[in-house]
Amino acid sequence: MNTPLFVNMEETVSIILFGIGFTMLMLHRNLIKKILGMNIMDTAVYLFLAVKGYIRGRMVPIVADGIQDVSAYINPVPSGLVLTGIVVSVSTTALMLALTIRLYERYGSLDLDEILMRAKEEERA
């Protein structure tokens, strides 16, 4: 039970989730599921960062009770990175969803292969 994979369980989980999301984004034919995959992938990175920034037994890095000692708080940088990353992934998700709506209105399908095929036919016609 003391293998590195088990000791660093949170990191292992987040990398597995990253892999699942990545594969979904790459291989799934349905656009909505691709976008879900992208979100799983991004969230896995945030989980990884959050886990890495957490130090057991310390507090959220907000000075509340006048405790100025650095060793009382966890590392605030990863939390900042996660916040920035969430903003980025929200905007890319919004853009991809907007594009998906456009494509669905035009071709009536969410299947990427079918959309590409119909776009080619449309051009030939």
Next chain:
Amino acid sequence: MSLVQNFPFFSIILAMFSGILSSVLDGKKARNVSLAAIVMTTVMSAAVLHFCVRTGQSYTYMMGHFPAPWGNEIRAGVLEGQTAVLFGVVMFLAVVGGMDHTAMDVEESKQNLFYIMIDLMLSSLLALIYTNDLFTAYVFVEINTIAGCGLIMIRQIGRSLSSAIRYMIMSQLGSGLFLIGLSLLYDVTGHLLMSPAKEAVAAIEAAGLYEVPMLVIMAVVSVGLAIKSGLYPFHYWIPDTYGYATPTASAVLSGLVSKGYIFLLIKIFYRVLGRENVIASQIVNVLFVFGLAGMLMGSVHAILERDTRRMIAYSSVAQIGYIYMGIGLGTQAGMVAALFHMFTHSATKALLFISAVGLYEVSGDRKDFRSLQGSGYRNPLAGIGFAVGSLSMVGFPMLSGFISKLLFATSALQSPHKMLPTVIALAISTILNAVYFLRLVITLYTIPEAENAAGKGNDKRQRVFVAAKGQGEASAFPASSRKLRLAIVSFILLNLVLGLCSQPIVNQIGNGLTMFE
């Protein structure tokens, strides 16, 4: 601190704010704001370049109130200055040259959105060039992707929408890998600024710790950025994307966007991971093999293609292969060759896309390259521009493509194990390039047979002109505008400058790379 040292920051902010300003302006004003922003940032970058060449060193610029290991930084040196100036010039000419087509392809009410995307693209490219912070680089990579997607999908036809979603999917795969690579690197080193991260990496390597994580980081970051710049096995989004966007967007995407990622990759190799570590990890060999494959397969696909724009797009795949091959050689000379080829390709590919516009104008907007027969006579300047671009890509002396091929070949001589494959691939790829580019150029200057038989006068050219006038309705443009001509002439001059005055540029690239370390 002198005023010039503020310029990198000013230029990024200026480009970004002109984008924000454009959102409340109409199309024409937004266009002028955008052009003014490009000119001003280019002038500022030139001043930065001059400053760095004069003082002979690079400098870092503190952003905000926190000093080095915590705060955010901008770094400017000779190489950054050079790249920013060249990108600015190419972008300006691409916007000017494609202006009329942009006005036609994009709906009236959405014109300003196109120029917002151009402004955001400019600001993110400048930020990628100048930043000294890894996470800032990630954020601007995403801004770049979103702006690129906007530039593709603003032309609302089915093919450009479907290629935009493909572009987004591939880009997101690349960004995801890049992001996890950065997170791992932050874990291992505890830094996001490039200079302290490099020290930490050096300490880790010296202690022999974290061998597997470091290898994973290098692999993931390289593959992520390679996907985004369209290295061979990840290239399948390129032809549709470049082939169906408006001309300005195609020129900007092929000439600049992919180069921004390559520049970032080189910067990370030199300034974070350390060149020796990257070479020791064999990652460069992988890039080298895929670069070679791209050089050959890109050209083969281009030969099989019938649509001119897609042909030029596949040629981009081959040229990106050249650049990665140069990086893969692993030597300083190889890196210089890769960077010089990056400049060459920016200038030449934009020239090809813009002069193809001039040729389409006089031939009706049909896909097959045979429809361009004789168009070199109907629009002489665009024909010359296209011929110059093609010859430069093939590697004709005096033009910049020749210099980059020469640099690749000479740098290959320095790495004995990779010399033979490099030289052979260069030779084959040059022949393949010649096959499709010269076929195009010959098509431009061939009189269509039907008209040849039907004509009665003696002067062949006269007949073609008359024939062209007869089918004038096929094209929406009476003649190519002055802007397009200006852009083509300037691009040809840029190519000649890169080809004829290459030595100082190459010296400065070497200089800039030394400053990186």
